[in-house]
Amino acid sequence: MSNAVMDRQPATDTPAPGTLAHRRMPRWAPAGLALASAALGSGLGLAAGWHSKVQWGLLAAIFFVLGTYAITTAVEGKRQAKDRIATSIVWVCFALAVVPLASLTWTTVARGVKVLDGYFLSHSMAGLNQMVPGGGIYHAIIGTLEQVAFATLMAVPVGLLTAIYLVEYGKGRLAKAVTFFVDVMTGIPSIVAGLFILSTWVLTFGMGPSGFAGSLALTILMMPIVVRSTEEMLKLVPNELREASLALGVPKWRTILKVVLPTAIGGITTGVMLAVARIAGETAPVMLLVLGSSFINNDPFSDEQASLPLYVYQEYMLGTPYSYDRAWGAALTLIMFVMILNLVARAIARWKAPKTGR
Structure with a gap:
């Protein structure tokens, strides 16, 4: 009886060598997937004749989410894949909010600095033909x-x-x-x-x-x-x-x-x-x-x-x-x-x- 107990091996959750149960994707995987998705979205957009970068971005976002789910499922399992796909959706929504804001800021700065100087800030439009350059605010x-x-x-x-x-x-x-x-x-x-x-x-x-x-x-x-x-x-x-x-x-x-x-x-x-x-x-x-x-x-x-x-x-x-x-x-x-x-x-x-x- 005691020998049987001693011979019994303790139960462990350690996976056998070669299994994928505890494998983890490398830290650079999300960034690599994002770059690959951007390249794929841009390539397909060009091939389809789409000239709008918004369409390219939407394609890249879809590829990023789907690619994250597929690769994570193969490497880490479905449970981790659900967690990573939720994180990916959060990042995509963050990018959708930041990109228009950054584009608006860049456009305003790039076009506004052409006239923004001391003269523009210290003069009005009084007596000036508004169809010609000059004047201020x-x-x-x-x-x-x-x-x-x-x-x-x-x-x-x-x-x-x-x-x-x-x-x-x-x-x-x-x-x-x-x-x-x-x-x-x-x-x-x-x-x-x-x-x-x-x-x-x-x-x-x-x-x-x-x-x-x-x-x-x-x-x-x-x-x-x-x-x-x-x-x-x-x-x-x-x-x-x-x-x-x-x-x-x-x-x-x-x-x-x-x-x-x-x-x-x-x-x-x-x-x-x-x-x-x-x-x-x-x-x-x-x-x-x-x-x-x-x-x-x-x-x-x-x-x-x-x-x-x-x-x-x-x-x-x-x-x-x-x-x-x-x-x-x-x-x-x-x-x-x-x-x-x-x-x-x-x-x-x-x-x-x-x-x-x-």
Whole structure:
């Protein structure tokens, strides 16, 4: 009996030599498959007479996914193949998102740098024939900065106080109604906000087109973003901080002002910056309410005013090579403006992030 037990070999999961149960594909296999798929997709696209590189890319993506599944199944088995095909689909979707973005950025930079210089940034289109080269976007920069600044001054306090009410005080039907309308306003098309201000501020009150009218429409678009982002940041503040402050006898309003808001200020600022970046490129409400101008107008409360998105649209509609160059230069300037806002938001979020001790 004991000899039989001793002679019995311990059971192991080690595969026999030559089997593929625990074989692994080399690390360079995904990159090699991607290159082979790109070459195969391009070759078949050329052979079929397809001149669109988008079609080549779609073929390459299909070959990459199918090739990954087939080779992984042969080498590692079906279980690992399912995992790798899911990873491959993720990478393909990532490429489908990044490639258009990189192409747009490259095209804007390549065509915008032709005119982007000190003269272009410091001169307007006043007295210049728009069918000839020259001119600049100084008047559009002034208009964009003023319109976005007034919209921010109006939207941030209202949005911040609304978010504080929903998180700290809001209960019952009123809070639910406010939340519902904030959600609805988040999806409002920009042209609807422009038409609303046009029918009230311009037509009903007879105020006329101005930069401030455009700011009112931008405020409508910005406010729900500020409310939502601020609300989420306030919810992330631990309740223990509120309870500790209230236990010391500090009034609730002072707890919000001295404890809750300083804790969430980094995320709130980031949300505000992203909301500003969101409205900086709006064209439809500006087209209806500001109308555009070739002259420098530093007064946002009277007469027409320019803005960068509207300038891009108007120059592109002219249809001349020089107007196209000015449109791309203004578009590049607008992208740089939004990029700077996002970098500032990230820097503030990192600066104000809670410090954890070791």
